Amino acid sequence: MIEKHYTALIASLYVGLICVLPQIVFVISLGSAYRGIPLHQTPNEPAYLAIMHEITDGHPLVASFPYFEYKDTYPLLPPTLSFFYVAASILFNIGLVSVLLASKFVFPALLFFLSYLLIYRLEGEPEGWEGKLAAIAGGVLVTLGFDLVDYHLLQQIFQGIASPDNFLIWTRPLNPIGGALLLFSFLLCIYSLIEKRERPRGRVVLAALFLALMISSYVFSWTLSLAVLGILALFALFRRDWDEVKIFSVVGLLGSVLALPYWYIVWSASRLPDYAGASERIGLLYTHASVFNKFLLAVSLVFALSSYLARQFPLWWKFALALLLGSFIAYNQQVITGIDIWHHHFVFYTIPLGYIVLMLLLWHHLRPPFPRLFLVITSLVIAASLALGIFVQTAVYTKWAPYYREFQGNAAVIEYLNKNAPHDCVVLQNSNERLWATLVPAFTQCNLYVSREIELLIPRERLLHNYFVFLRLRGITPDTLPAYLQAHTDEVYGYLRFQIDHRTDTQFAELFARLPAEYRFFYGKDFRAELRRYKLDYILAVTPLSPPILRELGNPKPLLTRGDITLYDFSVVVSSL
Secondary structure (H helix, E strand, O other): OOOOOHHHHHHHHHHHHHHHHHHHHHHHHHHHHOOOOOOOOOOOHHHHHHHHHHHHOOOOOOOOOOOOOOOOOOOOOOOOOHHHHHHHHHHHOOOHHHHHHHHHHHHHHHHHHHHHHHHHHHHOOOOOHHHHHHHHHHHHHHHOOHHHHOHHHHHHHHHOOOOOOOOOHHHOOOOOHHHHHHHHHHHHHHHHHHHOOOOOHHHHHHHHHHHHHHHOOOHHHHHHHHHHHHHHHHHHHHHOOHHHHHHHHHHHHHHHHHOHHHHHHHHHHHOOOOHHHHHHHOOEEEOOOOOOOHHHHHHHHHHHHHHHHHOOOOHHHHHHHHHHHHHHHHHHOHHHHOEEEOHHHHHHHHHHHHHHHHHHHHHHHHOOOOHHHHHHHHHHHHHHHHHHHHHHHHHHHHHHHHHHHHHHHHHHHHHHHHHHOOOOOEEEEOOOOOOHHHHHHHHOOOEEOOOOOOOOOOOHHHHHHHHHHHHHHOOOOOOOHHHHHHHOHHHHHHHHOOOOOHHHOHHHHHHHHHHHHHHHHHHOOOHHHHHOOOOOOEEEEOOOOOHHHHHHOOOOEEEEEEOOEEEEEOHHHHHHO
16 A cells, blocks of 8 residues: 555645644744644634543533533533544543644545545556546645635635635544545445445445444534435445445444444433524524535536546446435435535535546546646646645734734633642633633633533523623623624624524524613622522633622632733632622
């Protein structure tokens, strides 16, 4: 394997290096000023780190990672892939942050090689260098050129009116990278089963294991893989290839059996009273509306035209057709089932699969009659993908490195809590600024009193209580609330939404209209008594608290002050009441 694919293995190292290099440069450039807070510049990254931290703190189900309460219940989303990060931390005796940073190199590099290998296998494993070059181009396109289909973003970048805010999507921990690795591994197993006449049981079990892990971790990769498996089974059924039908049936059934612990947890969680509301908050919609993805439609049209002209339908063609039809089914299964789970996330996988189909068409249909044109297009694909990947990583680093460099000073709060706070303490902070929002549970053994993380099975009254506490801590009065609500509608929706799609969330509109009256009622209560409804040990004032607010809190004792940031001891206030 190494001798045959050493060029691709070297290319995978370069892909991994491009993905992790901003983190390496940042740590080295700070030297002794680096306090353990890396560039968390992908969506939800600190929250994912907090989930891993929760497992190491003795809460393996992670039913409620920001909160002390509700930890003993069943989770809405079991943290399957998080266990691999924790296991690596234990196995190599390194911290979770180090594991997370290492994954930014290892996982994109592995995704590149899996993409390369899938394309190379579907090319027919050609002996010449051209086939490997095409497969390398496809791998680079999947990993570094993912956003080339976003022509709006590219246009804004060229015009200088926008720049990327986040590093490459495959550097984001857990998902979608975890689902992509499992999906491509699954597809490689399935293709090897239908390509070879001999079908070892070990490969069947391995495919089922990958399917089970997708079932247990990410609904989008699982739905897509199951759709592709179903399409291939239908192809075999039409050919009356009962051996293949049996193989696909065994993979699907065994995958479901291996995922039984997940099914049990989800079934148990579905019986809890807050399950329906929490499911809607993470994207569960009841609709029969169809969805059409423009890139998928474009790839399908090119595939249809190219196939019509070639008039040949070998095994690779059938597999590519299954990838496209499976993608359409994943996007539109709600037409039949009436249940749609935030289909926008399918692009993480339909774009790479579309890229793979296009590269296969270049190899099988364009290369034979136009070899020079094939080489030109392949070279342009590699160049464009490399250019975009390097630009994104460089632009995001340049934009955000100063912010994270300055933020290192706040590590004093983390260090104090880790040294002095009791296990599972609770901190109330008065900032929902994006990094502070999950900094405490991500880097310490403490929990949050108020959090915008609502993908949890918690009562809705707790969400409302949390937001009212947050408003009162910021000095918002009933008289100033209406103007504040109008100016911070997105913030309110982030804390209190009923559904993930605000366009259909009529319940939120009704709640929004009631907020002034309900907040006035809350404001008339004793603030300390309201805070004592739930466990609270510390108050973290990221922005200074006003004297009236401090008096309402019982003048808690300041434990640590760094600039405008102060950590107060609220447990003494509670014990004195």
